[in-house]
Amino acid sequence: MSSAADKQGTFVAKPPRGRAAAIGLTRAQIVEAAIAQIDARGLSAFSLRELARGLGVSPAVIYWHVGGSKEDLFAAIAATITGGLVAAQDPNAPWTERLSQVFHAYRAAVHRHPNISPLLGAQMKSNGNSSLDWIETVLRALADGGFQGTALRDAFNALIGGLCGFVTMELAPAPLSEDGAWESRVAERLAAVDPEAYPLTHAALPQLANRIFVLRWQNGAEVSYEESFSALLELLIDGLALRAARPATIALSEPSHG
Amino acid sequence: MSSAADKQGTFVAKPPRGRAAAIGLTRAQIVEAAIAQIDARGLSAFSLRELARGLGVSPAVIYWHVGGSKEDLFAAIAATITGGLVAAQDPNAPWTERLSQVFHAYRAAVHRHPNISPLLGAQMKSNGNSSLDWIETVLRALADGGFQGTALRDAFNALIGGLCGFVTMELAPAPLSEDGAWESRVAERLAAVDPEAYPLTHAALPQLANRIFVLRWQNGAEVSYEESFSALLELLIDGLALRAARPATIALSEPSHG
DNA sequence: TTTTTCAATTGAACGCCGTTCAATTGATGG
DNA sequence: CCATCAATTGAACGGCGTTCAATTGAAAAA
Structure with a gap:
């Protein structure tokens, strides 16, 4: 019925009791770990189960500490x-x-x-x-x-x-940016731009190179x-x-x- | 091995063969149905299985016609x-x-x-x-x-x-915009804006009402x-x-x- | 006509996901 | 010493994206 999300504010209040007093997983720690995972592996690869796995903990723990749903965790991440x-x-x-x-x-x-x-x-x-x-x-x-x-x-x-x-x-x-496959696709498309149909786009490519907004790509570098x-x-x-x-x-x- | 996505271009080429010649599901029809479903039920409620269900068809059909993955379908939607x-x-x-x-x-x-x-x-x-x-x-x-x-x-x-x-x-x-619950939450927050801490935000509320970017809400209307x-x-x-x-x-x- | 081909579809399966819940643990307050 | 209860567990449910070996049946080939 009750959960840590109810009692726990932004800051730790009282010293906790129970077995977890020793382990001491915190809402803030969970949010922090989630941010670290998303930073490292990307948003699409992020899941609550993977987060729990990374923390060496059961998925249900996330719900008990954060409360609500995945959306609430995202809100907490954004606020942080x-x-x-x-x-x-x-x-x-x-x-x-x-x-x-x-x-x-x-x-x-x-x-x-x-x-x-x-x-x-x-x-x-x-x-x-x-x-x-x-x-x-x-x-x-x-x-x-x-x-x-x-x-x-x-x-x-x-x-x-x-x-x-x-x-x-x-x-x-x-989109389609997996394992460098995207870069090569973009490169192909660049080479395939029809100079007659798209003279300015074509002309802009050599100088502007890959600095144009649509083409976030430069020899594989950001x-x-x-x-x-x-x-x-x-x-x-x-x-x-x-x-x-x-x-x-x-x-x-x-x-x-x- | 082969699929419709390989042969079929943007436009219909040859009259098809096989049983589906009578049924005649098209890549364009699938994309159209997907757009209709997202328009009606929202992006988060959209799934390939639901799309197939709406078309009265097996989920695998989507893959055969569109090819690739959900991401490719999204690309086709955007292009359309x-x-x-x-x-x-x-x-x-x-x-x-x-x-x-x-x-x-x-x-x-x-x-x-x-x-x-x-x-x-x-x-x-x-x-x-x-x-x-x-x-x-x-x-x-x-x-x-x-x-x-x-x-x-x-x-x-x-x-x-x-x-x-x-x-x-x-x-x-x-976020959290389900069943009108979001609107009431925003209303509560509006009423709770501290006039001392946020004088301009508070003062802007009556005149600007809900026209401020952050508050996409006006008596339940868009x-x-x-x-x-x-x-x-x-x-x-x-x-x-x-x-x-x-x-x-x-x-x-x-x-x-x- | 009969046979072959193959575009189009099927249904089952795999593994992962978000979420819930009844049980369990164990330090702490009484 | 016991009862409480914060914290955690593991199993379960249904849905998801995706794959694949089978199947269908109209059209092409014989």
């Missing part, structure tokens, strides 16, 4: 990774700079656990408790920039959606989209600053006609 | 949905307008099948054959705007990543991010136009130091 995201921000910097810092910190945090990226995107939407700090920080920066009402909403959504979405897509696992992310961030923040400076002349969105 | 995405575009319009049309068309196409959205994000990255038209169109518009080299790559990545990422996040399934998407699109295209006009003074990204 995105926790304390706002710390790396200087509250005295101008609002544009604060935004830049916050989103660069977000990208860095997600890049520390690329395989978990698919979870974060979905979780950022409703994971209220752990992302309120984050939301408030972004709203604060935009409010300092003069945005309010509909313009604030749209600026907020554009930033969160565009930038978090970029990172999500950037790290999205390429490709960083750092510069493209910075370009997007700069594009957005500059645009917002422009509109914040002259809110009357250039409205971010037309006044709502409802 | 994003196919013919460029048609809605006027090749004589200015490049900024063309970009706007193309990405609005992308969003519209994805919104027609919201449950399939998670597949498209990953698939757009390497689904070469069916997305080459799309890539070429975006590259063409940017090239017409004067972008080339590193600036072209970053502009391309920023657009694709930001806008497709926005749509992916916009439609990402909210919320549209149409306006926020348009704001993001405008922000990006305006910014690119600005940089295209004065490429020397404002570079999209620093010259590569490699």
Whole structure:
């Protein structure tokens, strides 16, 4: 009937009793082990049974400690990774700079656990408790920039959606990427691009090589989209600053006609 | 040994033989049925066995017609949905307008099948054959705007990543969203936002109501991010136009130091 | 017509998964 | 010394993706 998930908060409360007092498996340890496994073996290879196997423990233990279902474990993982995201921000910097810092910190945090990226995107939407700090920080920066009402909403959504979405897509696992088979398939397709039908795509290949977003591949090595992310961030923040400076002349969105 | 997936191309070739000539299940029909099921019952409730059940057929049939694995079926689904995405575009319009049309068309196409959205994000990255038209169109518009080299790559990545990422996040399934339980949970959390700790989040709630990205919820009805998407699109295209006009003074990204 | 071929389908099987639950363990508080 | 109960166990249930040796029956070959 009862479970550790009921009593145990984020931190250990009382010294536990029972046989497990000696073994002492914790909710935090389970989440940590899950993150380690996903980092090491990928999200699709992750299962609760494999997690339990890695911990040398019965699968049921996971349920007793975490409670609920696999989805709840994912929520806990997302909360752990995105926790304390706002710390790396200087509250005295101008609002544009604060935004830049916050989103660069977000990208860095997600890049520390690329395989978990698919979870974060979905979780950022409703994971209220752990992302309120984050939301408030972004709203604060935009409010300092003069945005309010509909313009604030749209600026907020554009930033969160565009930038978090970029990172999500950037790290999205390429389909059919097993044992290097994917790389060779992409290589074949590159060679097969018809210069007549797709002149620009074809022409861009030699110089841009494999740096184009769609082709996350470079001699078998990972490709960083750092510069493209910075370009997007700069594009957005500059645009917002422009509109914040002259809110009357250039409205971010037309006044709502409802 | 052999399978329909080997011989059958995108279109039906020869009239088939054997008993199934009467029944006549097609690869296209299977993909269509899969899309219908995902539209109706959601992606997480979709399985190959359920698909076969709905078609009144053995699960093995799916493998014979589609070939490979579930992942290949997903690829076929993505290709079907994003196919013919460029048609809605006027090749004589200015490049900024063309970009706007193309990405609005992308969003519209994805919104027609919201449950399939998670597949498209990953698939757009390497689904070469069916997305080459799309890539070429975006590259063409940017090239017409004067972008080339590193600036072209970053502009391309920023657009694709930001806008497709926005749509992916916009439609990402909210976790714990079963039987309306999620809505009530969000409502509780809204009421529980501490006005002292999160003044802006709290203050934004009454006016912005539930239009904020994170809170995809409005009296049980779906919320549209149409306006926020348009704001993001405008922000990006305006910014690119600005940089295209004065490429020397404002570079999209620093010259590569490699 | 009879026979052969083979596209298309079947049903059973394998191993893994998420999840539940009645039992069990054993340190601790009384 | 005993009763409690946090913590763990192992077995079980149904569903999943995937494979494969068999089967069907219309069309091609004889």
